[in-house]
Amino acid sequence: MTSLLVNASRTAARKxxxxxxxxxxxxxxxxxxxxxxxxxxxxxxxxxxxxxQKEIDEAFGSSGMLAEVPESKGAPTLDSIVSAALARHPGDTMISLEFAKRWPIVETRSAPTPDAGPTRIHREAIDLRTGQLTTMPQRRSPVMQFLHTLHADLYLGLPGGLFLAGTALVVIASVVSGLILYPPFVRRFGFGTVRTNKSRKLLWLDLHNLTGIITMAWLLLVATTGAINTLHGPVSTSVRTAMSDEIRRRVVMTQAGRMEEVDRPGSIEAAIAAARGKVPAARVMSLLFPNAEISPSNHYVVLMKDGQMMTQELFYAVLIDAHTGGVSDVFEPTGVTKALLIAEPLHFPTTFPGLAPKLVWAFFDIVTIMVLVSGLYLWASKPGGRIQRKRSAK
Structure with missing residues (x-):
């Protein structure tokens, strides 16, 4: 008898x-x-x-498509586009060329001096097919832009984004704790059990558990990558600053005798061709002229993004000698920064080709809404909750 009591007490102590x-x-x-x-x-x-977003905008005629142009003898060169832009703004110096991702458009940016403030910069969108001035299409319709900004930062800018990043960490804690709580339920009732013959509250609880476990991996993915995405602005700024310092340091070390400014830099087309030769799969984002932003006084800097699906947010800076047109160096993010940039595209179904990923994302999004609604019902129906109080009042 004594041994039974001892064993029972030990078992209870363990439980x-x-x-x-x-x-x-x-x-x-x-x-x-x-x-x-x-x-x-x-x-x-x-x-x-x-x-x-793309399908909805296209359905309502807001897809941002460029008008078709008749076939011509050939597209203008970037050098001629820059010359024409400078002719329209006498006394300006060219600062940068910014290439649109979705359309054959380049934005020229010129100003009286390379360090001129934003209000003194002349920006012009040029159709690369014709060399004519054009208007940059809206990437999103007004409704989609509203939803995107609300989704990204609650219309609060960086503070809103950082707040949502903190919320994402709370979501991760909620998912992990739910995962820990589910195995005891499985051991008792079996995986995926929904008790339809019991009370309404137990039915909602089982549905909440089932939908929660279904969305667990996806929700962890989007919460983690969503938190990372809120840091995109600060990370990009930090990378550009670090890259600028490293570029100037290496140029001083390797080109100490040739730091004089270049009055007439070499061909823009040749500079971009040289950069593409070094990073063939990458997409050109922008070209910075000598003395502009992170560029040293005698080099172009060609900024490029990786063209591969899973590394599309990795970017490179290719340093082009404005005297010779040769590549002086190639820079890319490293360490934690590189990991953050690689993780970012995983938040979006458009990272993967085809309609199937979008449908998968939509399915898990809808199931997540079901998890939230069932969780709200369970909270409200607890003793002292709103539903419980109403029933007691009756």
Whole structure:
């Protein structure tokens, strides 16, 4: 008898910490879910139409397509486009060429001096097919732009983005705690059990558990990459600053005797061709002229983004000697910065080709909304909750 009592007490002692641990995780899950539900619901509802942004804009005639142009003898060269832009603004010096991702358009930026403020810069969008002035199409329709900004930073800029990054960390804690709480339920009732013959509350609880476990991996992915995306601006600024310092340091080390400014830099076409020769799969984002932004006084800097699906946010800076047109050096992000930039595209279904990824994202987005709605119902139906109080009043 004594041995039975001893064994029973030992068993109880072993179970009590587990029960205390589960209660702790249940509290973590409850409060992290309550804190993040409203904002996660906003992100889920705004994210759903953004998944099909292109299709929706095309359906309502807001796809941002360029008008077709008749075939001509040949497209103008970048050098002639720059010459024409400078002729329209006498006394200016060219600062940079910015290449649109979706359209055959380049934006020229010129100013009286390379360090002129934003208000003194002349910006012109040029159609690369004709060399004529054009208007840069809107990337998104006004409705989609509203949803995108609300989704990205709640219309609060960087503080809003950082707040959503903090919310994403709370969501991750909610998902992890839910994952810890689900195995005891599985051991007792089986995976995916939905008790339809019990009370309505138990039915909602089972649906909440099932939909939550279905979306677990996807929600961890989008929450983590969403938090990373809010750091895109600061990370890009940091990378450009570090890259500028490194470029100037290396140029001083290797070209110490040739730091004089270049009155007439070499061919722009040749500079871009040289950069593409070094990073063949990359897309040209912009070309910075000597003495502009991060460029030293005797070099072009060609900024490029990787053309591969999973590394499309990695960017390179190719340093082109304005005297000779040769490549002096190639720079790319390293370490943690590189990892952050690689992770960013995983947030978007458009990273992957075809309609199937969008449908998968939409499915998980809708199921996530179901998780949130069921969680709100369970919270409201708890003793002391809103639904419970109404029933008691009756």
């Amino acid at each position: 009590r910490p587990n029960m205390r641990s589960l209660r702790t995780w249940a509290g973590i899950h409850r409060w992290t879910s309550i804190i993040s539900t409203l904002f996660l619901l906003i992100l889920s509802l705004t994210g759903l139409p953004l998944i099909f």
